[in-house]
Amino acid sequence: MLPWLLLLGLQSDPAKLIEELEKENTAYIRLLSDWGKLTKYGSENAELRAPKPGENRVVFFGDDVFEQWPDFFPDKKEYLNRGISNQATPQMLVRFRQDVVALKPKVVVIMGGTNDFAGYAGPATEGTISENIVTMVELAKLHGIRVVLASVTPICDCVKILSERRPPGKILGFNGWLKGYARQSGSVYADLYAVLGQGRNMRKELTTDGLIPNAVGYAEMTPVIEKAIAEALAR
Amino acid sequence: MKSIFIFLMGTVLAAQPADWLTDGGDPQRNNWQKNEKLLSVSTVKDIQLLWKIKLENETRAMHNLLPPLVIGSVDTPSGKKLLAIQAGVSDNVYAIDVATGKLFWHTKFESTYKDPENFRGPTVLCPGGMTANVTIGPAGAGKFTIYAASWDGRLHQINAADGKHIMPPTKFMPPNGKPYAMNLWKNVIYTHSAQGCGGNPNVAYTYDLATHKVGSWGPAGGGMWGRSGPAISAVHDTMYTGTGDGRWDPENGVYGNGMIGVRQNKQTKSLDLVDYYGPSNAEWLVKRDLDMQVTPTIFSYKGREYMVDASKECRLYFMDTESIGGDDHRTPLERTPLICNEIVDFAEAGIWGSLTSYEDTQGQRWVLTPFWGPKHSKYKAPIENGLVKKGAIAAFKVVDGKNGKPTLQPAWISRDMDQAEPPVFANGVIFAYGSGENTAQAFPDVGLDFRLERRAEKSTHAVLYALDAQTGKELWNSGKQISKWNHWSGIAVANGRIYINTFDGELYCFGLKQ
Numbered sequence: 122m123l124p125w126l127l128l129l130g131l132q133s134d135p136a137k138l139i140e141e142l143e144k145e146n147t148a149y150i151r152l153l154s155d156w157g158k159l160t161k162y163g164s165e166n167a168e169l170r171a172p173k174p175g176e177n178r179v180v181f182f183g184d185d186v187f188e189q190w191p192d193f194f195p196d197k198k199e200y201l202n203r204g205i206s207n208q209a210t211p212q213m214l215v216r217f218r219q220d221v222v223a224l225k226p227k228v229v230v231i232m233g234g235t236n237d238f239a240g241y242a243g244p245a246t247e248g249t250i251s252e253n254i255v256t257m258v259e260l261a262k263l264h265g266i267r268v269v270l271a272s273v274t275p276i277c278d279c280v281k282i283l284s285e286r287r288p289p290g291k292i293l294g295f296n297g298w299l300k301g302y303a304r305q306s307g308s309v310y311a312d313l314y315a316v317l318g319q320g321r322n323m324r325k326e327l328t329t330d331g332l333i334p335n336a337v338g339y340a341e342m343t344p345v346i347e348k349a350i351a352e353a354l355a356r
Numbered sequence: 357m358k359s360i361f362i363f364l365m366g367t368v369l370a371a372q373p374a375d376w377l378t379d380g381g382d383p384q385r386n387n388w389q390k391n392e393k394l395l396s397v398s399t400v401k402d403i404q405l406l407w408k409i410k411l412e413n414e415t416r417a418m419h420n421l422l423p424p425l426v427i428g429s430v431d432t433p434s435g436k437k438l439l440a441i442q443a444g445v446s447d448n449v450y451a452i453d454v455a456t457g458k459l460f461w462h463t464k465f466e467s468t469y470k471d472p473e474n475f476r477g478p479t480v481l482c483p484g485g486m487t488a489n490v491t492i493g494p495a496g497a498g499k500f501t502i503y504a505a506s507w508d509g510r511l512h513q514i515n516a517a518d519g520k521h522i523m524p525p526t527k528f529m530p531p532n533g534k535p536y537a538m539n540l541w542k543n544v545i546y547t548h549s550a551q552g553c554g555g556n557p558n559v560a561y562t563y564d565l566a567t568h569k570v571g572s573w574g575p576a577g578g579g580m581w582g583r584s585g586p587a588i589s590a591v592h593d594t595m596y597t598g599t600g601d602g603r604w605d606p607e608n609g610v611y612g613n614g615m616i617g618v619r620q621n622k623q624t625k626s627l628d629l630v631d632y633y634g635p636s637n638a639e640w641l642v643k644r645d646l647d648m649q650v651t652p653t654i655f656s657y658k659g660r661e662y663m664v665d666a667s668k669e670c671r672l673y674f675m676d677t678e679s680i681g682g683d684d685h686r687t688p689l690e691r692t693p694l695i696c697n698e699i700v701d702f703a704e705a706g707i708w709g710s711l712t713s714y715e716d717t718q719g720q721r722w723v724l725t726p727f728w729g730p731k732h733s734k735y736k737a738p739i740e741n742g743l744v745k746k747g748a749i750a751a752f753k754v755v756d757g758k759n760g761k762p763t764l765q766p767a768w769i770s771r772d773m774d775q776a777e778p779p780v781f782a783n784g785v786i787f788a789y790g791s792g793e794n795t796a797q798a799f800p801d802v803g804l805d806f807r808l809e810r811r812a813e814k815s816t817h818a819v820l821y822a823l824d825a826q827t828g829k830e831l832w833n834s835g836k837q838i839s840k841w842n843h844w845s846g847i848a849v850a851n852g853r854i855y856i857n858t859f860d861g862e863l864y865c866f867g868l869k870q
Contacts, residue, residue, distance in 0.1 A: 150699075151699055153800075154699055154701070160700040163644065164640040165637075167637040167639040167641075168637050
């Protein structure tokens with residue numbers, strides 16, 4: 122109790138502090154009650170019809186980079202965006218059945234890890250992220266879903282400092298593992314880092330904030346992903 | 357001048373005493389008091405506690421008193437009386453003389469049902485006792501019959517003048533079930549049951565008063581639990597209800613998490629399915645326990661009959677009673693955006709109870725819903741009366757849509773209320789209340805816990821509100837005058853008075869000094 126009282130005493134506007142604490146408390150309650158954010162797409166998934174025979178349904182399963190994709194493949198209704206901003210791989214794992222397996226896609230494009238490095242779901246390492254990715258791939262294969270593993274995209278400090286939470290060296294190291302695991306698991310590797318990055322950084326002309334690509338950045342990503350999907354479908 | 361005004365008001369009251377004879381005020385469950393003359397936007401500031409009375413009804417789990425009802429003028433051995441009729445879960449019916457606030461008569465039903473020896477006590481979901489609110493029917497000038505379904509499943513018909521049976525009780529439903537508020541339409545009693553209490557199936561029931569024949573029909577779901585019971589279409593003589601829990605699989609005769617319309621066969625008196633609707637995301641509703649469990653409201657708009665219902669998911673479904681789900685049974689006229697329950701909580705958020713519909717003096721049709729929990733961050737109304745944390749009332753206007761069909765247009769959201777319950781419209785005023793009940797069903801330390809001890813400790817007290825029906829602006833509230841919370845109840849409004857009861861067996865009467 123004492124620290125709260127001290128905080129209240131130090132804060133010039135206790136009402137504002139209480140409001141901030143309430144907001145924080147609400148955010149924690151929401152995170153705990155829906156760790157995987159199953160509520161984001163659950164209702165929408167329920168309204169989807171099963172894929173038609175011969176339909177090449179593809180699920181884009183990831184984080185901010187997928188969710189914030191503007192004008193997401195307007196001519197490809199069979200492509201479903203299931204990205205959730207700020208989400209890390211342990212949360213993605215929880216919703217893999219609902220947001221991927223249950224939708225019966227031919228291909229899943231998995232992108233995850235950048236928010237793990239940034240600590241959105243607690244401490245994370247290449248080891249913890251890779252275990253989550255492996256489990257997702259194994260689940261997909263068990264259900265006959267072909268996998269595209271998309272690299273973690275680069276960042277830059279061109280707008281604000283991001284490299285402290287998402288060290289480029291860790292991203293590069295993880296992508297190295299991911300590429301090897303894709304080969305080992307029979308998945309297709311989509312090297313988005315190569316088209317968005319230059320050296321250890323994201324090209325600043327391809328981003329708005331150093332993390333999320335801008336329209337030009339997404340346009341650069343598109344053929345890489347389309348090629349990987351085609352390759353996965355051909356297998 | 358003042359005395360003339362009071363005389364005139366008194367004359368109006370004496371000439372047309374208003375009734376509130378059933379849950380929701382009428383068989384269509386509109387929660388609309390059409391005959392209110394005294395309470396108004398300008399007078400509600402003078403509302404005060406007129407009386408309260410403690411009724412010795414034994415509590416069962418969270419349940420005590422059911423929603424109060426009102427008979428405006430009953431011929432009794434001691435003259436014409438304005439009576440509040442109050443049913444209690446422990447097989448009690450009370451009549452209170454509104455003029456004095458004193459008990460006028462009390463009837464306790466003899467039960468043919470006894471708990472088995474291994475009975476572990478009432479629970480919140482299956483409290484036992486008389487769970488269906490009574491309903492009242494006129495029986496000639498100044499005479500009224502109260503219809504009650506006791507714990508043992510028998511139908512009682514008692515004289516409102518003295519509380520005495522007008523005929524011996526008759527078999528209606530299996531004992532120890534959980535039927536919901538009864539409805540009376542064209543000499544037929546309607547109700548439905550839920551939760552499989554007492555090992556009984558969850559079905560809709562009718563009781564034909566002329567022949568004493570019982571009809572039933574079950575949607576094979578987890579039960580129909582709109583708290584105000586079924587609503588009846590005046591056009592189709594059809595009973596509509598949400599089907600609560602359960603899968604939506606009509607091809608296999610399973611109609612859970614949807615709506616059904618069932619109608620009495622005039623020849624056989626059996627009950628037949630005549631229409632049904634399942635939301636397109638029913639699978640999600642099942643998975644997250646977001647049941648269609650609200651009593652619908654049925655009303656007329658520009659000469660055609662419509663129905664609105666809701667679910668714990670926290671949206672409204674607007675339906676045409678000619679075909680509630682369209683050709684595919686999955687397409688209503690409209691589904692509103694989510695109003696609340698952003699966190700998809702099956703216990704402390706969403707829409708519960710019943711809805712409200714009325715026409716104002718300009719002929720504008722309105723639909724109101726209560727909801728629990730914070731407003732959805734993406735839902736906006738033109739008028740919002742402050743931050744909503746625990747619940748509120750959301751109001752919609754029924755207007756003509758672009759496609760020539762009517763649509764629900766957001767109008768206002770009320771102030772915050774601690775678990776907002778179904779409101780009543782009367783003469784330009786919305787009477788609403790926050791029950792103060794803690795409705796949580798799961799707790800981090802123990803998981804699911806329905807026990808009274810835990811929930812009662814976390815509950816506070818009910819607060820009654822009067823709101824301007826055009827804007828939702830608060831005009832009056834009862835503050836701390838109501839000392840306890842309530843569960844499974846409601847309010848009644850009639851003749852310048854508002855009735856509300858609490859878990860501890862108190863019936864409160866607020867109103868204007870007359």
